[in-house]
Amino acid sequence: MPRYRILVEYDGGPFVGWQAQANGPSVQSALEEAVFRFCGERIRVQGAGRTDAGVHAGGQVAHLDLESTRRPAVLRDAVNHHLGPLPVSVLAAEEAAPDFHARFSAVGRAYRFRILNRRAPPALDRGRVWHVGTPLDAGAMDEAARRLLGRHDFSSFRSSECQASSPLRTLDRLDVRREGEEIVLYAEARSFLHHQMRIIAGTLREVGAGKRTPDDVSAALEAASRPAAGPTAPPHGLCLTRVWY
Amino acid sequence: MPRYRILVEYDGGPFVGWQAQANGPSVQSALEEAVFRFCGERIRVQGAGRTDAGVHAGGQVAHLDLESTRRPAVLRDAVNHHLGPLPVSVLAAEEAAPDFHARFSAVGRAYRFRILNRRAPPALDRGRVWHVGTPLDAGAMDEAARRLLGRHDFSSFRSSECQASSPLRTLDRLDVRREGEEIVLYAEARSFLHHQMRIIAGTLREVGAGKRTPDDVSAALEAASRPAAGPTAPPHGLCLTRVWY
Numbered sequence: 001m002p003r004y005r006i007l008v009e010y011d012g013g014p015f016v017g018w019q020a021q022a023n024g025p026s027v028q029s030a031l032e033e034a035v036f037r038f039c040g041e042r043i044r045v046q047g048a049g050r051t052d053a054g055v056h057a058g059g060q061v062a063h064l065d066l067e068s069t070r071r072p073a074v075l076r077d078a079v080n081h082h083l084g085p086l087p088v089s090v091l092a093a094e095e096a097a098p099d100f101h102a103r104f105s106a107v108g109r110a111y112r113f114r115i116l117n118r119r120a121p122p123a124l125d126r127g128r129v130w131h132v133g134t135p136l137d138a139g140a141m142d143e144a145a146r147r148l149l150g151r152h153d154f155s156s157f158r159s160s161e162c163q164a165s166s167p168l169r170t171l172d173r174l175d176v177r178r179e180g181e182e183i184v185l186y187a188e189a190r191s192f193l194h195h196q197m198r199i200i201a202g203t204l205r206e207v208g209a210g211k212r213t214p215d216d217v218s219a220a221l222e223a224a225s226r227p228a229a230g231p232t233a234p235p236h237g238l239c240l241t242r243v244w245y
Numbered sequence: 246m247p248r249y250r251i252l253v254e255y256d257g258g259p260f261v262g263w264q265a266q267a268n269g270p271s272v273q274s275a276l277e278e279a280v281f282r283f284c285g286e287r288i289r290v291q292g293a294g295r296t297d298a299g300v301h302a303g304g305q306v307a308h309l310d311l312e313s314t315r316r317p318a319v320l321r322d323a324v325n326h327h328l329g330p331l332p333v334s335v336l337a338a339e340e341a342a343p344d345f346h347a348r349f350s351a352v353g354r355a356y357r358f359r360i361l362n363r364r365a366p367p368a369l370d371r372g373r374v375w376h377v378g379t380p381l382d383a384g385a386m387d388e389a390a391r392r393l394l395g396r397h398d399f400s401s402f403r404s405s406e407c408q409a410s411s412p413l414r415t416l417d418r419l420d421v422r423r424e425g426e427e428i429v430l431y432a433e434a435r436s437f438l439h440h441q442m443r444i445i446a447g448t449l450r451e452v453g454a455g456k457r458t459p460d461d462v463s464a465a466l467e468a469a470s471r472p473a474a475g476p477t478a479p480p481h482g483l484c485l486t487r488v489w490y
Binding site for chain 1: 321327336363367368369371
């Protein structure tokens, strides 16, 4: 029973998230249905990151097992064909070792969060950026971001529904850069807590607006309590860009 | 009667084009309707470039006259408010001289055409790029593009429905660059013929695929006959990026 590893890009907008759920279409189910239409096998596609509803991916990784052996390029093309108009695309496919697990073998994940920081709302990047119409200080946001680097108890920056057994995480990278009209957050960690990036974005936005100082962000982290941090930013600014193994 | 100049961004996907038409929603009509909802005036919005159905703009310029004097920032924000969910956004507004004309005062226009050149179809940039799944030689495309620079009879590169009185145009810039998985065409001219950029993109794609040489493109230009050039590329790779005055 060969195992395949696939690299997947998707627009999270029309989905309830990566994970299959009863309340609507998921990216996982879309891929599983496309595999079924291709080869008639009902299989499970396991993803590296269970992105929320509305969150995008440019570099999601998943694995799946088939009864039959298929050429990886054929698998990629056939799944893309059967995905039809859904905004999900298999960028690459390869055979993987039998013990490769997209989620548990991953040693690093990268996310990008885009804020469009101009008065006018987005037309071309609608659904891809968080629109913040008042000026933000990207330098202050970057300074505050440094306070979150390293290994910490991120209880203030996790959803109340987070199911991780420990709130400890190590943030290896968190940069904030102004790129034209956008302010872009880049983050890397072995793994992230539920809503961690979105709460970080919502909190740094308050720093950018002058409502919090970098010291306030340090204090919010030390408080280890969700209400100490800022609001959860909307999902559509967020994109899972890469997974390392 | 004050005249206003506005800078407009839009996703051309849901529209029949810039120009108001009987057969569906246009960007022009959407703006005119939003102005009406704002101030109750039925006015005409004149654009610099009459983009086709599906063609996008990041820097369309238009002008409009109002009976009443309005602060330009209020006009911008109110029109954006009344555009609601439509993917059209007024980026800037300013008062203009009474003789300013968005179309006839323009001295230059810039377009960008994006080709996604990878096997897998786009998910995140769907509707923003022309997907060409087989490898293209961007260097050959750029070499062929140089043959089109300067003042020429572009009869081979205009739609049969083009209403311009002369097929003579001066192409000031036409660069082709590979940018990661994309091949991007950048073009500048005082004005363009109908479908000119899309026929250029369709022809250069054939050069990239090895079906035509740069010399063939020179010959197609000299033939001054539409069938001598390649097919018209789809509209959704094209974006009007800037207009100069």
